[in-house]
Amino acid sequence: MSLIKVIGNKKTVVLTALSTAFASVSVFAQETAVTATTTANTPEAKVDMDAIYKSVIFYSLIFLSFCLFVAIVGRAIRIYELTREVQGKPAAINWNKVNASLFALFLLIGLYGVYWEYTVHGSMLLPDASSEHGRKIDEMFNLTLIITTIVFIVTHILLFAFAYFYKHSAKRRAYFYPHNNTIEKIWTIAPALVLTVLVLMGFLTWRSIFYKTEDPNNKALQVEVISEQFAWQIRYPGSDGIVGDRNYKLTTGANVLGIDFKDKNSRDDQMADELWLPVNKPVKVILGSKDVIHSFYLPHFRVQLNTVPGMRTYFEFTPTVTTQQMKEKMNDPAFEYVLLCSKICGQGHYNMQKRVRVVTEQEYAEWIKQQPEWLNDDLRKAFNLPASAKPVTAAPAAAADTTAKDSTTNQPKAATI
């Protein structure tokens, strides 16, 4: 009797399924009609819209028939089992066995899947780091990857193998084994030791990245990069090698960065459309933001640091591979380094890019000469500076102490108009 009831239910299910399908068909049909009329004159709007509708309907029908299929199969199994039960035979399907075997199967396919992922997707990753510290990071990464992969594989083999081998059997009893202090100690201490090694290495790498000792013979090139929605502004330090002060209160249409030209160091600062970096020379990027938090991200160099309004942040690194070399290495003439924004910053977040070029020292020197200065005649007037004053005495770049000034550049000065 209950069977009949259920079959009756099935009917209603089918009916509802079909009616939903029809409903959606008709809705979509109307839809096409409407959009067809409204967008008839925009040329690109006609892109195989019908095909999309058809595919939506198609897929929903597939899904519905799949549901139906599942329902029917479920019903069949149920009837089969019931008949076995009525006949007093043992259960036909041992679901424990089914699931255990599925776990075993999942393990095998999963292992192959992991292998496939590691080799196929694993070969699509970023090339080796193009910076000094980046290589250390890559080494650490590889070490961590090896350790974690081993643990990953071993634990999963255990997990699914146990699931397979210890599936339920009425003949067996589980082994009462509530604890074993020795084993527990071992597997507390072993991961602790491994992690200690990782922590130590990570800590040393981290320190070497953020605590740089200044090499007087190879001073870092200062470059300021300022983010705003949704662009990057670049400021090179000019001949004095020092990026001058900035005060957001001075921002005007002519002075978009709010550069404070009262500061002599600002007057020779140059603007640039691309971030050019001389190879094998340390560069210290000074980061700031005009509006919201962005993140200065150079994946190829393993460099990332947030740019925060009201705060100056620094990242020092040394590019080691020029763009040209990279093109050859990757065998891709179109290769370029990129700068992207990796902190959610609004609707244009996905497209906040700048090209980065690593070039030889000579190329850099050539290029930087052609970059315009931020200070133009209008700004000179605004800051009461002599109209055609020669650039501030070109102090030899080496003499300027690049870091000592940082503390002063840090303090935005009060606006004076």
Next chain:
Amino acid sequence: MVTSLPKQTGNYDMKPKKFIVWLFVVSSTIMFGGWTSYYLVFSGSKGKGHGLVLPDVFIYSTLVLLASSVCLFLASRARHKSTSLQKRYLLLTILLGLVFAYLQYSAWAQMSLGGAYFINNNAGISMIYVFTLFHSLHIIAGLGLIISAFFGAGKVSAERNGYRMEIASIFWHFIDILWIYLYVFLLLNR
């Protein structure tokens, strides 16, 4: 529903409920802890605090609050002896609580007159307002508890009376200590 239970059961419900008040005290402390640590990090990184001479009203309000705590304590003690005495002390506590609230308000007025507005480029000053505002919200809640104890006194069973008194006391003394903490904190971190 609970109130209609035979009176023995009051005892049974009480311990967990009192515990709830304690836990509330803990989480509230942590909320203020969040703000005071905001303040510390803020003043640490900017090298400055609110930089104000706090209005004298705060001294008076502190004294008033302390006095109210004492009254509440006396009320608790009096409840075994005489309901009317208990009620009188409770009334006094409520009055003092209201005076405290008024004093806090006048402290705001005084600060604003002195140019230290809530909307301020020194987040330290804004923080004084946040402290006092949220502390005052606690005062309102605390007054609610005391008022319920006040109206319960003599009406509900001795057990429930004691229970209400206890809850009100835990909370009110907590508010008291919290305020002293905040005040001292502000004095120390100018």
Next chain:
Amino acid sequence: MSTIAIHDTHHDHHDHGHHKETFLTKYIFSQDHKMIAKQFLITGIIMAVIAMGLSILFRIQLAWPDKSFPFLETFLGKWAEGGRIKPDFYLALVTIHGTIMVFFVLTAGLSGTFSNLLIPLQLGARDMASPFLNMLSYWFFFMACAIMMGSFFVQTGPASAGWTVYPPLSALPKAVTGSGLGMTLWLISMVLFVASSLMGGINYVSTVLNMRTKGMDLWKMPLTIWAFFLTAILGILSFPVLVAGVVLLIFDRSFGTSFYLSDIVFGTQILPNEGGSPILWQHLFWFLGHPEVYIVIMPALGISSEVISVNARKPIFGYHAMVYSLIGITVLSFIVWGHHMFVTGMNPLLGGVFMITTLIIAVPSAVKTFNYLATLWRGNIRFTPAMLFAIGLVSFFISGGLTGIFLGNASLDINLHDTYFVVAHFHLVMGSAAIFGMLAGVYHWYPKMFGRMMNAKLGYLHFWLTFISAYLVFFPLHFLGLDGVPRRYYVFTEFEFMRKWLTVNVFVTWAAILGALAQVAFLWNFFYSIFKGKKAPQNPWEANTLEWTTPVEHLHGNWPGEIPTVYRWPYDYSKPGHDEDFIPQTIPFSQTMSSNLPHDFEGNEEAERIQREWDAQNPPAEQKAPLH
């Protein structure tokens, strides 16, 4: 003893007095913990379905960025003009998806359901410490959900600054449209939500500490209760900090204070705010945020401990170690928040410190994993749907935990932060693992909640489809991250190097759609079985814990007579010498003389002596029926 008896009389009285419960007090403003649990669960499921739908929407955008889907315009109106989701709406979808999943589904839906259901039932209490607060907790949660969903209907759209709502983006309507009214609603919703969580958490802690039945000392509590208890403590200690942060953000947004804002210029428009620091929000947020991820996973771990032990017919391996590792996680999770801020430019020394604490927290997590494996070893595993999900949880917890080791290493995080690698990490360890824990709980305690059984075969189908599709979705995402693809990107077409991932995105989206459709099997099973499922026996899984000693029919106060007394820990499964493979907690040792072990008596010499005498009389060769 006497108090319990007295309470029982109260109880009868109470039942008689309330025979005519109205629909309103029974189903809507119920103060009964079991009903409130169901309310939490069903609301949680509805929110999960909504959040899943949102994720399918933005997965469609990621997979086919150039195609237009006119039916999206039908659903979303101006947010998808021309059948394409707009960038700011994309961000809104991501934000609300994350918020709903983390807070409403995995915090309220998970803790709310199972703490409410199981704490009184497994501890032997009539109800929560304060049933009224409990009811309030649900209704605050409900309001939070309603307001959050309401933000879809405001003109400027829902909050869209990511679920972490970092200011200034979240503080300034100028920065993104979602930071207008939508963000205000988000904040209001969050305050209500935190209030709800606090009321819930306070109630749970108080109940656990004060209302255990006779004999139920802390070391006899099931691991579920330990997990809920520690989760509640975490919540009490961390949620207030979120409130503190949110309040300041509200002031910044609506009143013009400068707690988080300073030096901000839009184009050439200079904002008056000065002196604040956006980093401080991050500290306050992550001081909650990191414990929050454990608030999410710990109940799931507790549930799976119970489910694995019951269905492997074996005691959980290393019960004490399991508890200590939960405690360790609880404590440590308060000192690791900085690992979300390695690249904010905070003091690098701090970064080093947080790296150390973060990697330490991996140790207790590892211990738990190994203990699960040891529990399965030589078990007699019954693959109920709940067990399948619990095993799935272990798998995800391993996979996601291991990627945490990369992220916890500050040096590696430089390149991984805010990329798809993080997305993959937390979806495995938090998304998938915790959801699987929740589903395991639903399948396991469904008979307790609704008095009926769910269909096991549909459960198998549901599990396998979900398990496979979750891995198909999240495993490849790691590689996007390793290639430097940042998260929260609306399209990948603007960068040359990301184009190669477009096909992967299509694949992932199809896998996600498969996973979403698989949930139909669950939803059907869940709602159908409420009315038509097979009637449940009292103890369908042959489990030891107290909840299975209550009658199938729900009643106020849970047990018709006296609350049972507890004599033993909850994991006496397959104990040698006992005829059945489980011994409920309510069976005294005097009834199981043939299976008692020396350490069962915890140094009670009298009991040990009796046992010795009994052993002398009953040589183990011929196992006798247990004496009385």
